[in-house]
Amino acid sequence: MNLAQIENYIALAKVTMFLSANENWRNKALNGGEYAGDKQIPFLLYVFAQAATWAKDYYAETPELDNVANYMFALCSRYATEASKLNATVAFTPVNAAVETPEGKSKYGKVQFVIGRANEFMSEGDSQLIIADEDGIVKDSAFVRVDGSGIPEDIDDMFSYTATYSAKQLVITFNATAELNQVYKVSYEKSFS
Amino acid sequence: MLTASFSATQSELGADLIIRDTTDYSQEAKDTINNRVLKIKRADGTLYPSGSSIPFSYYDYPSGTITIPAFDRDYALTITMELTSNAAVPGSKYSRTITKLFNNYVMQFLFAITQEIAANPLILDKANFSKNLCDVIIFNECAKNAIAVSSVAASQLALDHAYKLINNKNLYF
Numbered sequence: 001m002n003l004a005q006i007e008n009y010i011a012l013a014k015v016t017m018f019l020s021a022n023e024n025w026r027n028k029a030l031n032g033g034e035y036a037g038d039k040q041i042p043f044l045l046y047v048f049a050q051a052a053t054w055a056k057d058y059y060a061e062t063p064e065l066d067n068v069a070n071y072m073f074a075l076c077s078r079y080a081t082e083a084s085k086l087n088a089t090v091a092f093t094p095v096n097a098a099v100e101t102p103e104g105k106s107k108y109g110k111v112q113f114v115i116g117r118a119n120e121f122m123s124e125g126d127s128q129l130i131i132a133d134e135d136g137i138v139k140d141s142a143f144v145r146v147d148g149s150g151i152p153e154d155i156d157d158m159f160s161y162t163a164t165y166s167a168k169q170l171v172i173t174f175n176a177t178a179e180l181n182q183v184y185k186v187s188y189e190k191s192f193s
Numbered sequence: 194m195l196t197a198s199f200s201a202t203q204s205e206l207g208a209d210l211i212i213r214d215t216t217d218y219s220q221e222a223k224d225t226i227n228n229r230v231l232k233i234k235r236a237d238g239t240l241y242p243s244g245s246s247i248p249f250s251y252y253d254y255p256s257g258t259i260t261i262p263a264f265d266r267d268y269a270l271t272i273t274m275e276l277t278s279n280a281a282v283p284g285s286k287y288s289r290t291i292t293k294l295f296n297n298y299v300m301q302f303l304f305a306i307t308q309e310i311a312a313n314p315l316i317l318d319k320a321n322f323s324k325n326l327c328d329v330i331i332f333n334e335c336a337k338n339a340i341a342v343s344s345v346a347a348s349q350l351a352l353d354h355a356y357k358l359i360n361n362k363n364l365y366f
Contacts, residue, residue, distance in 0.1 A: 040317065040323060043323070043327065044310070044317075046330065047303060047306075047307060047326060047330060048307050048310075050300075050303060050330070050333075051300070051303040051304045051306075051307040052307075054300040054303070054304065055300075055304045058205045059304070064304075064308055067308060067311045067312065068304070068307045068308055068311055070311070071307070071310065071311035071314075072307075
């Protein structure tokens with residue numbers, strides 16, 4: 001895992017630490033002092049973020065740090081969508097350290113553009129996005145964000161999208177048209193087929 | 194005018210103290226400065242090693258970097274670098290002292306324990322595991338806070354408590 005990814009996870013952990021701690025108190029207040037969730041998450045996130053922050057200077061791109069970072073990411077998962085609203089810079093691409101990546105290539109693909117500025121993907125009023133990737137795209141791996149918020153898949157009464165995957169192409173159809181100055185970001189996993 | 198300055202870091206695995214002279218010698222003729230020594234003082238007031246200063250001569254260390262095997266555990270230290278000039282310029286500062294926390298052993302421990310949790314989250318259910326881990330974190334934060342206000346003794350005290358837990362890992366974790 002590269003350093004930027006580790007730093008993204010640490011940033012996510014710091015936001016999630018707040019969200020999970022806040023939820024502990026909220027649940028206690030609403031449920032008469034009882035809380036059925038995992039009360040240790042804020043503390044564990046603190047420990048993991050401390051350890052990862054220190055270790056990234058010495059153990060970057062080692063399986064040991066990958067394991068720690070992935071576990072930290074897993075602890076964040078329940079709060080990921082909410083965390084993205086508070087900090088749009090955090091990344092959500094899960095990493096499986098065991099998967100080999102061809103040398104010199106990233107395991108993940110990313111497309112980002114702003115409606116109304118020069119880009120080859122979408123213009124104002126469009127509702128379809130086509131992404132072509134020569135390395136191939138893993139089915140159901142896309143994560144779509146608009147203006148920093150994760151967009152749900154296939155929900156009729158909300159702003160959502162449907163995706164069609166083929167070997168080297170991903171077609172995303174939104175149920176609303178693109179508006180000027182919206183920021184679209186799509187992350188996906190490459191298949192290197 | 195010259196102002197002595199240096200950086201001090203702990204090696205990754207914690208055992209060595211690496212000191213680098215960062216003084217800007219272009220401000221004063223270097224051949225007028227004929228010696229350089231280090232004094233490493235622990236929280237109990239004793240100098241390391243064996244109560245004496247450490248020679249750091251320009252001849253023996255032309256690169257300005259010295260590695261000292263100083264750590265069998267984490268320490269809060271007061272480190273002084275002294276330059277000796279045979280043509281002292283008024284206003285120049287030939288001595289520089291810093292207080293610094295070296296806590297890489299604690300951080301190594303935290304990194305190792307997070308790996309263990311990631312590999313087997315069930316260890317969190319062991320009696321007092323989380324409480325003792327919380328203690329290590331608190332002592333580490335105390336050590337950082339104490340050194341931020343230059344209290345070497347308080348910082349060392351917190352490190353000593355963390356050391357007790359880390360050094361008896363089988364008992365506490």
